[in-house]
Amino acid sequence: MLHQKLSNHISCGDCAIRHRAVCARCDDDELAQLEAVKFYRSYPAGAAVVWSGEQMDFVASVVSGIAALTQTMEDGRRQMVGLLLPSDFVGRPGRNQAAYDVTATTELVMCCFRKKPFEQLIVKLPHIAHRLLEMTLDELDAAREWMLLLGRKTAREKIASFLCILARREAALHMKSVGSTILIELPLTREELADYLGLTLETVSRQISALRREGVLNLVGKRGISVPDFDALQDIAGDDVDGAILS
Amino acid sequence: MLHQKLSNHISCGDCAIRHRAVCARCDDDELAQLEAVKFYRSYPAGAAVVWSGEQMDFVASVVSGIAALTQTMEDGRRQMVGLLLPSDFVGRPGRNQAAYDVTATTELVMCCFRKKPFEQLIVKLPHIAHRLLEMTLDELDAAREWMLLLGRKTAREKIASFLCILARREAALHMKSVGSTILIELPLTREELADYLGLTLETVSRQISALRREGVLNLVGKRGISVPDFDALQDIAGDDVDGAILS
DNA sequence: CTTTGGAGTTGATCTGAATCAAAGCAAGAC
DNA sequence: GTCTTGCTTTGATTCAGATCAACTCCAAAG
Numbered sequence A, B: 001m002l003h004q005k006l007s008n009h010i011s012c013g014d015c016a017i018r019h020r021a022v023c024a025r026c027d028d029d030e031l032a033q034l035e036a037v038k039f040y041r042s043y044p045a046g047a048a049v050v051w052s053g054e055q056m057d058f059v060a061s062v063v064s065g066i067a068a069l070t071q072t073m074e075d076g077r078r079q080m081v082g083l084l085l086p087s088d089f090v091g092r093p094g095r096n097q098a099a100y101d102v103t104a105t106t107e108l109v110m111c112c113f114r115k116k117p118f119e120q121l122i123v124k125l126p127h128i129a130h131r132l133l134e135m136t137l138d139e140l141d142a143a144r145e146w147m148l149l150l151g152r153k154t155a156r157e158k159i160a161s162f163l164c165i166l167a168r169r170e171a172a173l174h175m176k177s178v179g180s181t182i183l184i185e186l187p188l189t190r191e192e193l194a195d196y197l198g199l200t201l202e203t204v205s206r207q208i209s210a211l212r213r214e215g216v217l218n219l220v221g222k223r224g225i226s227v228p229d230f231d232a233l234q235d236i237a238g239d240d241v242d243g244a245i246l247s
Numbered sequence C: 001c002t003t004t005g006g007a008g009t010t011g012a013t014c015t016g017a018a019t020c021a022a023a024g025c026a027a028g029a030c
Numbered sequence D: 001g002t003c004t005t006g007c008t009t010t011g012a013t014t015c016a017g018a019t020c021a022a023c024t025c026c027a028a029a030g
Helices: A016-021 A028-036 A115-124 A126-152 A155-173 A190-197 A201-213 A230-237 B016-021 B028-036 B115-124 B126-152 B155-173 B190-197 B201-213 B230-237
Strands: A038-043 A048-050 A058-064 A067-072 A078-084 A101-104 A108-114 A182-185 A218-220 A224-227 B038-043 B048-050 B058-064 B067-072 B078-084 B101-104 B108-114 B182-185 B218-220 B224-227
Touching: A028 A038, A028 A115, A058 A115, A067 A190, A067 B126, A078 A126, A078 A190, A078 B126, A108 A115, A115 A126, A115 B126, A126 A155, A126 B067, A126 B078, A126 B115, A126 B126, A155 A182, A155 A190, A155 A201, A155 A224, A155 A230, A190 A201, A201 A218, B028 B038, B028 B115, B058 B115, B067 B190, B078 B126, B078 B190, B108 B115, B115 B126, B126 B155, B155 B182, B155 B190, B155 B201, B155 B224, B155 B230, B190 B201, B201 B218
Parallel strands: none
Antiparallel strands: A038 A108, A048 A101, A058 A108, A067 A078, A067 A101, A182 A224, A218 A224, B038 B108, B048 B101, B058 B108, B067 B078, B067 B101, B182 B224, B218 B224
């Protein structure tokens, strides 16, 4: 990695961007500058953050909760093009209009920076630009992985792939190995899932049911899914596992 | 834009990256440093530049010709995830292995930089990182546009969308308005087109034939396509035209 | 010239996912 | 309690695009 491994050596605790996106190398003075243009916003589940084409005078980092980027065609067909998890970045420096609909799919807290001063800071503090580049490249890789899913995978594989991603994340968060049973909390409704995977909500429901019948997963309420055998799921996902890149 | 509008104030003429990707703000000394780690490579149409997972000790910029990024599943299903046009950037600073198969779809010339020294230059010359960020964000937007195409558009719309992109590019290159008849030279075979659009080559062929029968386009040889009425094509593509973002 | 082979087209058939339609199920409102 | 209401599941049917299979075209090789 260009950047030293992310660390929490700056104690602040409440704002992901200070930890991850921006500040791993900030000194106190620089931090103070960021601090000056920072503010928080929170949204209830389902709320819109901005609509595509609207003025957007801030950039932001997700602190907690999950936000979705979606594109919509005139006739109503929708495609989710990004899922923003804590520490992910929203908004494009140098652009004034939102390029996508941004909505909160769960309760959401974002740490925002007014755009003008943030852009000035990018120029003044080169390591912020580096970190942004690093993050953008990661998003680009994720988007390309998703293109393979959208273009070539079957409904069954799409569902399995998505659950695999959530499961890996879950395992990483709790520092557990992916061996034992993993409990996933779906952050999306069936319809949102369909919009993410390029399917209809009926197909999503059917495929989840099919996997349940086969014992690959168990439903825990409506949003919970437990995966007893992660390898089986990964197998169904059809992912090119050796494609894991070591940075 | 973060960066001042791209200009050719540095006269070199033979290398896109010096014009566009990197050097719009370089002074002579900085240019010399870039020059020292630069070399050219050319590939015939169809040649592989690198395979996914291989060691890749350089980054590069396309000078002329077109390269494709593709992902492949174990069973052979392929999805193209990027089309690199002149001045586009290949390779990720900080990563040693290629993440995708990179192949030349036409005769291709690339301007390469050895990776280690290039990475040092990124740190030393902040505006290079800015320009890379700018380019990566553009690619991310393009990828997300493509996700909508792959997930939600019909075969007919996919073909029309792709031709629209080529036509717009063609019109921009020749500084012509998109009003009159545009002649497009397809840089891909039907099979590559299918891999790009998430279709089979038969469907691609059928849809092109259908558009020809309807008079939306004319075939000129095998690779040439003329579009008498660009608006009609754009209409079929179903693009959200008002989504055009002003930077 | 003929042969060969790669690229493209076209046709017949099949199938996975969409569409249309009807229940089921839980949580909150009243 | 029972009535909404939003989300989800399930079933029947349809259809766009995949698959399988010929066939055409053209350029390069012999």
